[in-house]
Amino acid sequence: MSRIIHVDMDAFFAAVEARDRPELAGKPVIVGGHPRSRGVVSTASYEARRFGVRSAMPSREAERLCPQGIFLPVRMSRYIEVSRQIIDILRAAAGEAGHVEPVSVDEAYVDPGPGDAVEVARRIKAEIRRQTGLVASVGVAPNKLLAKLAGESGKPDGFTVVGEEDVDSLLLPLPVRSLPGIGPKTAGELAMLGIRTVAELRSADRRLLEVSLGRRAADLLRLAYGEDDRPVGRSTELKSLGTETTFDEDVGDSETLRDKLKEFAADLAARLAKSRLRARTVTVKIRFADFQTISRSQTYPRSLATGRELAEAAEKAFRRVERRDRVRLIGLQVSGLTERPEPEQVKFDFRGQGG
Ligand code: TTP
Ligand code: MG
Numbered sequence: 001m002s003r004i005i006h007v008d009m010d011a012f013f014a015a016v017e018a019r020d021r022p023e024l025a026g027k028p029v030i031v032g033g034h035p036r037s038r039g040v041v042s043t044a045s046y047e048a049r050r051f052g053v054r055s056a057m058p059s060r061e062a063e064r065l066c067p068q069g070i071f072l073p074v075r076m077s078r079y080i081e082v083s084r085q086i087i088d089i090l091r092a093a094a095g096e097a098g099h100v101e102p103v104s105v106d107e108a109y110v111d112p113g114p115g116d117a118v119e120v121a122r123r124i125k126a127e128i129r130r131q132t133g134l135v136a137s138v139g140v141a142p143n144k145l146l147a148k149l150a151g152e153s154g155k156p157d158g159f160t161v162v163g164e165e166d167v168d169s170l171l172l173p174l175p176v177r178s179l180p181g182i183g184p185k186t187a188g189e190l191a192m193l194g195i196r197t198v199a200e201l202r203s204a205d206r207r208l209l210e211v212s213l214g215r216r217a218a219d220l221l222r223l224a225y226g227e228d229d230r231p232v233g234r235s236t237e238l239k240s241l242g243t244e245t246t247f248d249e250d251v252g253d254s255e256t257l258r259d260k261l262k263e264f265a266a267d268l269a270a271r272l273a274k275s276r277l278r279a280r281t282v283t284v285k286i287r288f289a290d291f292q293t294i295s296r297s298q299t300y301p302r303s304l305a306t307g308r309e310l311a312e313a314a315e316k317a318f319r320r321v322e323r324r325d326r327v328r329l330i331g332l333q334v335s336g337l338t339e340r341p342e343p344e345q346v347k348f349d350f351r352g353q354g355g
Pocket of ligand 1: 010013056105106
């Protein structure tokens with residue numbers, strides 16, 4: 001039975017820009033850092049992707065691949081506004097009995113409850129188009145893993161329903177990299193064993209997998225068979241907030257990096273406060289001059305909220321970075337978000353008592 005719906009907006013930041021400025025429709029729009037800076041591409045319209053432009057690519061390279069590209073800066077607050085509008089549409093479609101789990105600014109899972117998932121999914125796609133003028137790709141499948149892969153398989157402007165009988169035709173041809181949790185490192189390890197696709201992963205020698213991957217082997221096999229029993233979460237807010245910067249010139253001294261982290265901590269504290277949230281995990285991300293990218297996280301039993309608390313946690317995580325080379329990009333992310341307790345009930349209202 002197809003139960004879970006995955007929704008992900010097509011070329012989200014670029015699509016919002018083109019919606020706000022109709023003259024950009026159908027053009028190669030590239031949102032991100034300026035091509036004469038050392039910034040990176042946040043996203044590109046599908047027209048720009050035809051030239052090879054991709055998220056996270058240096059903007060300079062994007063300009064080389066697509067000289068006619070229209071480069072625009074990131075307007076995050078605008079995208080968050082549209083994101084909220086989309087979440088509201090999803091909630092309305094899920095109804096009282098269903099629920100919505102946003103996973104990023106443009107992506108969410110919907111559990112339609114007892115409602116007909118395909119029917120709810122159709123309504124979601126149509127309402128997003130009608131109310132925002134934007135295109136969502138939607139996947140419907142028996143679980144979250146398959147719903148996401150179904151949605152991705154139809155991009156852009158996708159609507160893909162995967163029943164039990166379609167699971168193999170969806171999964172088998174996929175590169176192992178498409179499975180969640182398989183990053184470049186694990187994909188590299190698998191490639192050494194001659195495993196590139198899900199079909200190859202399924203038919204791989206189990207002993208060999210266990211020897212090479214240890215405990216991860218069992219998890220990978222479950223993914224390869226499309227097994228996933230994670231429920232759609234009921235938390236209604238974003239799972240993480242983050243900010244990062246690419247330096248104009250690689251930075252060697254750690255004081256500059258620490259200052260940047262303090263700045264980020266203050267910014268994130270303000271954003272957490274606006275959403276009335278606290279965070280339990282703080283992650284520092286660093287990309288070195290050679291593009292090696294690492295992250296170090298600190299998780300606390302008690303949640304953090306102030307700029308000072310976040311800065312201290314960031315500092316701790318930063319100290320765990322062993323490599324001391326020049327840094328191209330630094331970022332800070334908070335996750336494990338929880339709602340702030342309501343303030344103590346105000347018992348007395350002193351207004352009107354003079355003063
Ligand atoms: P995605 O959903 O990954 O990408 P997308 O919506 O632009 O395109 P599509 O889903 O059709 O493939 O990310 C959502 C937004 O998040 C994206 O519009 C911009 C931002 N983003 C970045 O800023 N940096 C990144 O590296 C990625 C992947 C996304
Ligand atoms: Mg998207």
